[in-house]
Amino acid sequence: MPDETPEPQVIALLKARRSVRQFTDESVPPATLRLLLEAAMAAPSAAASDPWEFVVVTEPERLAALRKRLLFGRYEAPAAVVVCGNTAVAHNSAARHYWLQDCSAAMENLLIAASGLGLGAVWIGLYPHEAAQAAVRQVLTIPEGVVPMGLAYVGHAVETPSPRTRYDAHRVYWEQYEPRKRRAKKKDAKHQV
Numbered sequence: 001m002p003d004e005t006p007e008p009q010v011i012a013l014l015k016a017r018r019s020v021r022q023f024t025d026e027s028v029p030p031a032t033l034r035l036l037l038e039a040a041m042a043a044p045s046a047a048a049s050d051p052w053e054f055v056v057v058t059e060p061e062r063l064a065a066l067r068k069r070l071l072f073g074r075y076e077a078p079a080a081v082v083v084c085g086n087t088a089v090a091h092n093s094a095a096r097h098y099w100l101q102d103c104s105a106a107m108e109n110l111l112i113a114a115s116g117l118g119l120g121a122v123w124i125g126l127y128p129h130e131a132a133q134a135a136v137r138q139v140l141t142i143p144e145g146v147v148p149m150g151l152a153y154v155g156h157a158v159e160t161p162s163p164r165t166r167y168d169a170h171r172v173y174w175e176q177y178e179p180r181k182r183r184a185k186k187k188d189a190k191h192q193v
């Protein structure tokens with residue numbers, strides 16, 4: 001008998017966050033960009049060190065310059081937010097070890113917030129690709145010591161991708177890792193989630 005429990009809203013929201021790579025010309029208002037930044041800076045951060053800075057880009061010429069330089073990020077969006085790691089602005093030394101996780105959490109929060117606000121967005125990986133970082137550094141005058149971790153293009157989606165999860169029960173272990181996971185048998189069904 002299929003499970004009739006309605007999907008909790010938060011799970012539906014997470015599944016609805018998909019990468020969007022085609023955007024309309026409609027701009028993203030500054031107040032909306034501010035909300036995205038608030039979401040980003042609500043992310044967990046080791047020892048609350050907050051080792052992040054953000055560069056918001058809306059000037060068409062600068063966006064064009066980024067597009068030209070980013071091999072895997074040539075999407076025409078009305079806005080981009082670059083999430084940067086900067087241990088010099090962090091509140092404590094936890095940032096030395098965890099800046100990448102913290103910045104990634106901030107990026108994910110930003111993407112989820114964009115989706116929840118009806119916008120489309122895509123994460124363009126910059127770190128650890130030296131060439132991509134150098135390109136973004138140059139276009140946005142980001143100094144050495146500040147690491148452009150990733151860039152999010154944000155805008156209104158031309159098409160909204162279907163919600164999904166890539167859930168795979170074979171990637172899940174309970175209580176301890178099994179080197180070779182057995183495929184689920186019927187009698188084990190109660191342990192399968």
Ligand SMILES: Cc1cc2nc3c(=O)[nH]c(=O)nc-3n(C[C@H](O)[C@H](O)[C@H](O)COP(=O)(O)O)c2cc1C
Pocket residue numbers: 017018019020021072073122123124125126161
């Ligand atoms: C660290 C990271 C780097 C990524 N870099 C790129 C990129 O350079 N270009 C791009 O089009 N998508 C990029 N993506 C988006 C992934 O391709 C996308 O998340 C993945 O295909 C799953 O699809 P979904 O986001 O729709 O669930 C990146 C995602 C992550 C997490």
